[in-house]
Amino acid sequence: MSVMDVLLALGAIAYAVTAIASRRLARWGTLVLLPVLAVGGVAQWIVEGFYWQFAPTYVLVCGAAGLVVAQRDRDRQSTWRRRWVGVARGGVGILVVVAGIAWLLVPVPNLPRPTGPYAVGTEVFRLVDPQRSETATDSADDHRNVVVQAWYPADPAVSGTPSTYLDGLDRLPEQVTVLPACLMRGYGRIDTHGRTGVPVSADRARWPVVLFSPGYGAPRGFYTGLIADLASRGVVVFAVDHPYEVAVTELVDGTIATQQQRFLDDDPDQSRYMSAQLDVRTADLRFVVDQLGRPGGFGARLSDRLDTEHVAAIGHSFGGATAAAALASDPRLTAAANIDGTLYGTLPQQALTKPFLLLESDHSETGHSAQYLDGNRALLDRLRAPGFRYEIAEANHYSFTDAPRFLADPARHLVAQFIGGSRGPRQTQRATNDILMAFLQDPLGIGHGDTAAAAAKYRNIHGGPVR
Template structure:
């Protein structure tokens, strides 16, 4: 909770105690509460999580100012429910906080540009209209020397609505995120020079912009990041003409990621067999079906973005004209986005390196070798699922491959979700601090990409061995 919210909680509890004490100070407490509430709302700090507390405080102010008398039993019953509602407000405020993002550690400030990329050469296979073409929106995060005078809001409204829908909340439930301070601004002047390019793909059914704890820091160290918003499969996307497209639940339920009897049989083998050869065959069987289509679709999106960048880099109307060092380009992503990052790197020679953040590597890697620098950072939580990556990546293990685990982490610790939702049963995070998880993930990505894109002399094995939160996977 914020400081003023904590003070309000304490004030309500004191006022409830004073209901049982004959003191002249009662009326003074009413004026204190009135002033504190007014100050709270004048600052624009009010939020729905504290609604129960506001209601109790208004009732108490009325009781004290009117000097209303009631029986002791009425006061006891009233206090009982007031305490319950106060605790409920405190829990809601804690579970859905106004959080602080880690401050970027690099020398650059961060700018944001929105980019619309229609891909007329590719059919949109998710919608029912056969004439629909793939349309991508991309957040372009880039280094700037402009001072960050007006911070951009956290998450665009369309992603907030999609997020609220996922968790069964009213559309306006996440408007309190306006109070979260970011470290970037729209339409800033790019910094001088060229910068290496990273193509980033988010997780499935996530807010695609909800990775600022990592993105802002990486950009501050001199990278340009193209953050793809995949239509129909992330929480929400807004096109320049005003159209909003949300996660397509009907498509998701109808396709089930390619689940069939063969996949079910493979899962049973992975969970029950002690024979590595049997598990290896089951993994190969599963990887060729389950999740394959989405991984290939998102990898193709990455390729489409790279195609467009080669045109934009010489376009005078593009804010970042000439700033993209396309000879130093890599992909990375989280969950399915991480799988797509590796998939794209297998077939696209323009991609020099790739990192998968806790994604099961469905797709083509099971049948081939990735002869490029790559890394897999897994969470330490398994959620009772079989470890398919140990078999999928085994052909690609080598001196340019880092197979790592982030200690005490969960699947969402590679995103902002643990900042946004503090309830472990909902956020799929581990016990590691969200800030520590983001800082150490970013530090590795920074070292990895500087080694393989900027040719800096960095011994990644030594780097990992000296890090208390990352470890090599056995």
């Protein structure tokens, strides 16, 4: 929330309290707080636009003002009017509660500033693979779109233009993953800490590459906090959207693709569907690697600055399975990391020959399925290269995403009591990126990392080498 939002919310509560407390305080609140709130509300609408989360706040201010008027000359009022005033006081009290609940849903989330030594540049590439048909649509002429957002170490001397948090903000479907689109009314104002139109840092001639695949149905934007921080540490991250599975993606022709799930009646646990979708995602990553090696594949700014000999894949949830599957099938990748992902198909039976990392949320908080536990155990048992497994205590499945930041701190704390994640996204993601960077240094050719030491810096992170 912005400073303006916080002040408006606190001022509305204070005014409501004065209206309920006594006529003297009500008079003071009307003379002092009400004009400030009126000016602040108008200023908020002009600067930030309307958020439905603040509608109860506006009603609260109006209700408190009406209560102040109704309480005038209370000694001369009839009995029934005094009763109605009492009801009005209770109504204003209820409005305080309603407004408080609405404020738990943050209008404009604040993402943490990246912790690495580099400024962050970003650019979106909307590509079409002419070799693959789009199986999610009914048109035989449709080819597979792959949307990639590059995040890279940038020259801090060039300011650039702020990047957009999410595709199609003005054309969102009714729901984006589990969130109603109306909650995202102000998401165009989120500071991603990434800037467009800025040159790549000159500190290295070529920068190593990390492919990132998001969770099932989740837009790449929901991982901006994690990804921007990773790029600030000295790698180029290509965050890949998988159209028609992700909740919302803008395609190369400008149309908005939404989720199209084609479940089968004879596939009750959807394992066949997920296995097939894993193949689609793996092909998406392979296509991105193809573009890395093609002259001009990612524009004049980036193409000549990429170290195509050092490419790793990471991902969260279904994206973690995608990273592992890509490592198993594409010899051009040098390492992979699975963040809390369940494996599908024949992937658990693969014998990976490149370094692999499994990062997990707290088992007791996330409640991983038997398929998750058995599949990852089988994959690690067959590993034929250096590998690590770490479990981050007090982190839940969503702690690696921006989703907890969509709630105000009190709501986040309350939700954590039911679904876990009390470590919080900031500490979870910082620990995650410290471990990732230590693990990736050798496979990416940028140094010699100590993965165990990176994990040991944090409390209650359990695990270690598996080979």
